[in-house]
Amino acid sequence: MTLTPAKMPFSRIAIIGLGLxxxxxxxxxxxxxxxxxxxxxxxxxxxxxxxxxxxxANVITTTAADAVQGADLVMLCTPVRSFAELAQDIMAAxxxxxxxxxxxxxxxxxxxxxxxxxxxxxxxxxxxPVAGTEKSGPDAGFxxxxxxxxxxxTPPENTDATALEKTTQFWQALGANVESMEAKHHDLVxxxxxxxxxxxxxxxxxxxxxxEGVTKSEVIKYSAGxxxxxxxxxxxxPTMWRDVFLTNKDAVLEVxxxxxxxxxxxxxxxxxxxxxxxxxxxxxxxxxxxxxxxAGQDTANEDFGxxxxx
Amino acid sequence: MTLTPAKMPFSRIAIIGLGLxxxxxxxxxxxxxxxxxxxxxxxxxxxxxxxxxxxxANVITTTAADAVQGADLVMLCTPVRSFAELAQDIMAAxxxxxxxxxxxxxxxxxxxxxxxxxxxxxxxxxxxPVAGTEKSGPDAGFxxxxxxxxxxxTPPENTDATALEKTTQFWQALGANVESMEAKHHDLVxxxxxxxxxxxxxxxxxxxxxxEGVTKSEVIKYSAGxxxxxxxxxxxxPTMWRDVFLTNKDAVLEVxxxxxxxxxxxxxxxxxxxxxxxxxxxxxxxxxxxxxxxAGQDTANEDFGxxxxx
Numbered sequence: 001m002t003l004t005p006a007k008m009p010f011s012r013i014a015i016i017g018l019g020l021x022x023x024x025x026x027x028x029x030x031x032x033x034x035x036x037x038x039x040x041x042x043x044x045x046x047x048x049x050x051x052x053x054x055x056x057a058n059v060i061t062t063t064a065a066d067a068v069q070g071a072d073l074v075m076l077c078t079p080v081r082s083f084a085e086l087a088q089d090i091m092a093a094x095x096x097x098x099x100x101x102x103x104x105x106x107x108x109x110x111x112x113x114x115x116x117x118x119x120x121x122x123x124x125x126x127x128x129p130v131a132g133t134e135k136s137g138p139d140a141g142f143x144x145x146x147x148x149x150x151x152x153x154t155p156p157e158n159t160d161a162t163a164l165e166k167t168t169q170f171w172q173a174l175g176a177n178v179e180s181m182e183a184k185h186h187d188l189v190x191x192x193x194x195x196x197x198x199x200x201x202x203x204x205x206x207x208x209x210x211x212e213g214v215t216k217s218e219v220i221k222y223s224a225g226x227x228x229x230x231x232x233x234x235x236x237x238p239t240m241w242r243d244v245f246l247t248n249k250d251a252v253l254e255v256x257x258x259x260x261x262x263x264x265x266x267x268x269x270x271x272x273x274x275x276x277x278x279x280x281x282x283x284x285x286x287x288x289x290x291x292x293x294x295a296g297q298d299t300a301n302e303d304f305g306x307x308x309x310x
Numbered sequence: 311m312t313l314t315p316a317k318m319p320f321s322r323i324a325i326i327g328l329g330l331x332x333x334x335x336x337x338x339x340x341x342x343x344x345x346x347x348x349x350x351x352x353x354x355x356x357x358x359x360x361x362x363x364x365x366x367a368n369v370i371t372t373t374a375a376d377a378v379q380g381a382d383l384v385m386l387c388t389p390v391r392s393f394a395e396l397a398q399d400i401m402a403a404x405x406x407x408x409x410x411x412x413x414x415x416x417x418x419x420x421x422x423x424x425x426x427x428x429x430x431x432x433x434x435x436x437x438x439p440v441a442g443t444e445k446s447g448p449d450a451g452f453x454x455x456x457x458x459x460x461x462x463x464t465p466p467e468n469t470d471a472t473a474l475e476k477t478t479q480f481w482q483a484l485g486a487n488v489e490s491m492e493a494k495h496h497d498l499v500x501x502x503x504x505x506x507x508x509x510x511x512x513x514x515x516x517x518x519x520x521x522e523g524v525t526k527s528e529v530i531k532y533s534a535g536x537x538x539x540x541x542x543x544x545x546x547x548p549t550m551w552r553d554v555f556l557t558n559k560d561a562v563l564e565v566x567x568x569x570x571x572x573x574x575x576x577x578x579x580x581x582x583x584x585x586x587x588x589x590x591x592x593x594x595x596x597x598x599x600x601x602x603x604x605a606g607q608d609t610a611n612e613d614f615g616x617x618x619x620x
Contacts, residue, residue: 105535130535134599149534179531189528192518194535199576200510201536205595207572208502211565218499220601221460221489225415225440225504226511226543228602233536235599238592245580245588255521256577260570262517266509267566270555278555282548285515289444289545291530292538 008033008173009166010099014071016064016086018042018051019237020132021103022077023141026056028174031143041067042138043078050138065093073170076102080110081243087117096121099163103129105190105240107154107183109247115156123163128152128186129176130194134235147175148296154183191251195244196259199252201233202241318343318483319476320409324381326374326396328352328361329547330442331413332387333451336366338484341453351377352448353388360448375403383480386412389553390420397427406431409473413439415500415550417464417493419557425466433473438462438496439486440504444545457485458606464493501561505554506569509562511543512551 013029015022018040029036040057041064042048052060061067068074068090076083083102094100100122104110110126118124131149133140151171155164168178181189208219208227219227245252269277323339325332328350336348350367351374352358362370371377378384378400386393393412404410410432414420420436428434441459443450461481465474478488491499518529518537529537555562579587 130532132535150531152532185523189524189532190535192521192524193529193532193537197514197536197540200514200573201539202592202595203572203576204507204510204569205598206591207565207569209594209598210572211502211568213495214499214502216598216601219503220598220605220607222440222462222499222503223602223605223607224459225442225500226507227503228607229511229539229543230507231595231599231602233539234592234595236592238589238596241592242585242588246583246585249580249583252580253577255517256573256580258521259514259517260573260577262513262520263510263566263570266513267563267570270559270562270566273556273559275552275556278552279548281516282512282544282546282551284519285512285541285544286548288515288519288526288530289541291526292533292541295530295533297530297533297538 007169008036009169010036010073012037012039012071013073013075014039014041014067015057015075015077016041016067016090017077018047018056018138019077020136020140021129021145022075023051023054023056023138024143024145025075025077025103025141025174026051027141027143028146032173039067039069039071043082047138054138056138064089068093068095068098070095072098073167074098074100076100076104079237079240079243080104080106080113080247083110083113084117087114091118094119094122097123099123099125099167101125101127101167103127105194105244106248107152107186111154111156111183123160124156125159125164125167126154126183127167127171128154128190129171130190131176132236134232136237144175146171149176151176151178152186153178153180154186155180156183187248188251188254191248191255195248195252196255198233198236198241199245199256200259201230204230205234317479318346319479320346320383322347322349322381323383323385324349324351324377325367325385325387326351326377326400327387328357328366328448329387330446330450331439331455332385333361333364333366333448334453334455335385335387335413335451335484336361337451337453338456342483349377349379349381353392357448364448366448374399378403378405378408380405382408383477384408384410386410386414389547389550390414390416390423390557391553393420393423394427397424401428404429404432407433409433409435409477411435411437411477413437415504415554416558417462417496421464421466421493433470434466435469435474435477436464436493437477437481438464438500439481440500441486442546444542446547446550454485456481459486461486461488462496463488463490464496465490466493497558498561498564501558501565505558505562506565508543508546508551509555509566510569511540514540515544 038057040060107126114124129151171178348367350370417436424434439461481488
């Protein structure tokens with residue numbers, strides 16, 4: 001692995017939650033700067049044992065409060081609805097001047113929750129690395145997960161400039177590109193590019209498996225026609241995604257409403273045989289695909305990213 | 311490439327339409343049995359020139375009627391709504407006893423159209439290889455496209471047993487698994503596993519690019535959150551897909567209606583904060599993913615099939 005040799009601006013990093021993202025963070029930090037001390041915690045004893053076996057951290061603690069002691073960066077990597085309780089667990093143990101950040105897929109809820117529970121002596125800088133896979137758990141992580149991916153920071157107004165700069169450098173040291181925006185705007189953008197695609201993928205997989213007249217075995221056998229691409233997304237972590245939809249309700253419902261209207265339009269076009277409406281949309285969407293490849297956010301490999309010889 | 315050495319049961323095969331599927335067929339046939347004669351035709355002069363340069367066929371003709379002369383298998387590989395006119399062009403030139411087949415994604419419409427226009431002296435055996443990529447044109451094809459994929463035959467009642475057996479052998483020689491079913495049933499199954507996923511992917515990409523408050527550049531930048539998987543499917547050939555929706559209207563509208571109801575259910579669950587409904591669905595869909603991988607219809611690679619080092 002080659003990462004740009006950027007200085008790691010934190011010396012003792014607490015990672016709370018050692019699943020796909022938390023364990024990837026641990027691996028990426030170690031790869032970027034082996035001298036950086038990593039303190040890991042997970043609420044699940046089995047995950048703690050596995051994380052120790054994988055040598056993910058210098059120390060694995062049995063409470064979150066122990067993990068954050070003396071840490072100059074605390075990364076919350078658990079499903080976002082655990083943050084209120086977690087904040088209460090760690091608040092007394094946090095080092096003044098520490099940066100408290102996270103990797104959650106929603107940001108307004110996170111910012112609000114952390115601000116409500118944490119002391120003003122720490123710097124709250126929520127973050128969302130737009131990266132992941134459909135796998136979960138400490139074994140699923142890998143050091144290059146964030147490379148060439150975007151990490152969005154949503155610092156509140158009047159955030160300490162040095163703390164923000166250090167958090168930016170941290171993500172850059174892991175290979176990510178960093179952007180800052182308002183938490184509410186983040187939630188709308190991600191509703192479009194991530195939350196709704198996941199919701200629809202989950203739905204369509206559910207619809208297919210419930211349809212009378214088509215057996216489950218048929219759905220599986222003929223999935224190469226397009227369906228399998230949805231199942232990949234729909235295999236993502238259930239707890240994390242439940243929390244996303246419950247905590248980004250407004251933006252998700254807004255985009256879903258727009259999508260429903262657009263589905264109705266196509267439904268009507270199909271019913272009335274309006275081929276031009278279909279053709280116009282199907283042509284337009286090709287350009288967006290091209291732009292995503294040009295922006296380095298997907299590969300141009302054919303066969304839907306799968307090797308030709310299965 | 312290693313294909314099982316199966317005997318090619320046809321000696322002179324006409325391929326009408328030399329795009330992704332037609333050119334893949336030409337390559338796969340040549341790889342399976344170099345002695346088999348391939349006659350190619352495409353309505354587009356540029357495609358004919360390119361196909362000749364790629365050496366896709368023994369002969370490239372300038373009319374469809376010329377291509378089918380003396381062929382014991384005729385494969386129609388053009389968008390399905392061209393079949394009525396195509397059938398009229400070739401009907402007089404067809405060799406008695408020849409098998410007329412196709413690769414279209416809808417089958418009841420194809421069967422009906424071909425039966426209405428072709429003489430009773432030929433054997434009509436519609437086929438649908440469930441394989442493809444998001445690319446189009448003669449350069450996009452490759453010999454292993456059908457390997458380990460399913461090919462569905464939808465022979466009409468009272469089909470000649472020998473003709474059916476030869477068509478089955480033909481696809482097996484290209485590495486495909488062959489299944490036969492009623493055309494109408496095929497259309498319902500594929501509406502679920504292919505047509506609706508494509509329609510939704512096209513829609514969601516369109517919705518995202520039209521949404522006020524989110525720029526196109528943001529949609530592209532943060533597409534790794536799930537959206538990019540939809541753009542892959544939504545880059546598929548517009549003409550082919552327009553024809554699919556116009557010719558499989560009933561099944562598509564039926565499944566779309568079911569999907570809309572399921573979306574409404576989730577919409578309601580999100581609005582009222584019913585986390586258990588979401589969690590239950592998100593857990594169930596994981597099992598289907600696992601079954602698809604076990605059935606060899608997708609890779610288990612993580613990171614959504616993309617290499618970790620972009």
